[in-house]
Amino acid sequence: MSAPAKPARRLDAETAADIAHNPFKADFPLLESNPDLAFLDSAATAQRPACVLDAQRRFYEAKNANALRGLYRLSVDATEAIEAARSRVARFIGAAHARDIVFCRNTSEALNLVAASFGGLVLKPGDEVCLTIMEHHSNLVPWQQACRRAGATLVFLYPDENGVVTQAEMDAKIGPKTKIVAAAQVSNVLGIENPVREMGERVHAHGGYLVVDGAQSAPHLPIDVEAIGCDFFAFSAHKAFGPFGIGVLWGRDELLDAMPPFLTGGEMIEYVTEQDATWAPVPEKFEAGTQDAAGIVATAAALDYLDGIGLDVVHAREQALVAYLMARLAELPYVRVLGHPSPAHHHGVVSFVVDGIHPHDVASLLDLENVAIRAGNHCAQPLITWLGEESTCRASLALYNDQSDIDRLIAALKTTWTTFNPESQK
Numbered sequence: 001m002s003a004p005a006k007p008a009r010r011l012d013a014e015t016a017a018d019i020a021h022n023p024f025k026a027d028f029p030l031l032e033s034n035p036d037l038a039f040l041d042s043a044a045t046a047q048r049p050a051c052v053l054d055a056q057r058r059f060y061e062a063k064n065a066n067a068l069r070g071l072y073r074l075s076v077d078a079t080e081a082i083e084a085a086r087s088r089v090a091r092f093i094g095a096a097h098a099r100d101i102v103f104c105r106n107t108s109e110a111l112n113l114v115a116a117s118f119g120g121l122v123l124k125p126g127d128e129v130c131l132t133i134m135e136h137h138s139n140l141v142p143w144q145q146a147c148r149r150a151g152a153t154l155v156f157l158y159p160d161e162n163g164v165v166t167q168a169e170m171d172a173k174i175g176p177k178t179k180i181v182a183a184a185q186v187s188n189v190l191g192i193e194n195p196v197r198e199m200g201e202r203v204h205a206h207g208g209y210l211v212v213d214g215a216q217s218a219p220h221l222p223i224d225v226e227a228i229g230c231d232f233f234a235f236s237a238h239k240a241f242g243p244f245g246i247g248v249l250w251g252r253d254e255l256l257d258a259m260p261p262f263l264t265g266g267e268m269i270e271y272v273t274e275q276d277a278t279w280a281p282v283p284e285k286f287e288a289g290t291q292d293a294a295g296i297v298a299t300a301a302a303l304d305y306l307d308g309i310g311l312d313v314v315h316a317r318e319q320a321l322v323a324y325l326m327a328r329l330a331e332l333p334y335v336r337v338l339g340h341p342s343p344a345h346h347h348g349v350v351s352f353v354v355d356g357i358h359p360h361d362v363a364s365l366l367d368l369e370n371v372a373i374r375a376g377n378h379c380a381q382p383l384i385t386w387l388g389e390e391s392t393c394r395a396s397l398a399l400y401n402d403q404s405d406i407d408r409l410i411a412a413l414k415t416t417w418t419t420f421n422p423e424s425q426k
Ligand SMILES: Cc1ncc(COP(=O)(O)O)c(C=O)c1O
Pocket: 043, 044, 106, 107, 108, 109, 136, 138, 139, 184, 186, 187, 188, 213, 215, 216, 236
């Protein structure tokens, strides 16, 4: 069995913000073994540090058994490992009770659970569900379905030209008919932080509920579900240095208790007869079937890694990276950045377009230079349409990036431009 991973270093924010240096890259085996790769797609999925990979392997080497099902030691160990991880996740997001943490596959499944189970419980004909136009399809399509089933209506909050959802817009759209507001805390296209706390205050004043999609905030910002004042919060481990296949849903105790199950089958029941079944208490009621115990344990290791560095330190480094990226992009007259002009309003994400060159072509040519970015609609088609685009390029950053990654992106963008515009070289 391998030795336990070393705890992450804790640097001060000022040292971490020195992006000419990279004290984090060595933690990430994939980046270490690909020194020429500029990986700028962390909003899609982050790279994993060795301590997370080790935790997953160690589970299989030392604790592997089906949790909950066995009365023998190994199975009890697996069950205890899951419950320890549940407490770890609760601590990471400021949740008071570990039992209110439900493990699922990803943010998409968590939001589907809320829309189907909670939406089905509370939505009535004539109710409104209010979303921002910048929602990822995972926080849009489930609500379209829930509204269709209930006879409720979807209403959208539109941002101003900088991507900001204003107080006036919230006042106009969140009212007595609003039963649910569901919003991304951070947009995966614009990188902007939405005023979710203010949305919660408004919808609560009308007796409604707030669902927060934390897929792009949990890796970048300190999360406190009580301070946000939300009723549900969802995020994916794989965007926060954890494994694929683990999503987290937190919900308020009394709401989770009242909700019907989403998926049914093994482990989520209390008693089953030929014709009927009763449900296990929360959280098992929402965790049908065999859990990915190794993934859950590795998720806790990822949160240890993040907290070990400190979200304030992560934030300081990401802000320095975004500021440098936006300043360098501004040097290219043929590149237009979308969203807020200030780097302070981009949490690790900068979307842009290159005049006259399709984003897919940009991304493919950058790939030839070993620069990995995302191009497309980023699963936020209504936002891209509202922005008047068909598709955009997106560079997204994490603490393991440095100045040289951005320099490589800029150099590759110049090459792309001259490839498409050979006359510009004359
Ligand atoms: C804001 C946002 N919400 C939800 C999701 C869906 O996450 P997952 O694919 O892990 O379910 C993403 C993924 O990119 C996202 O950026």
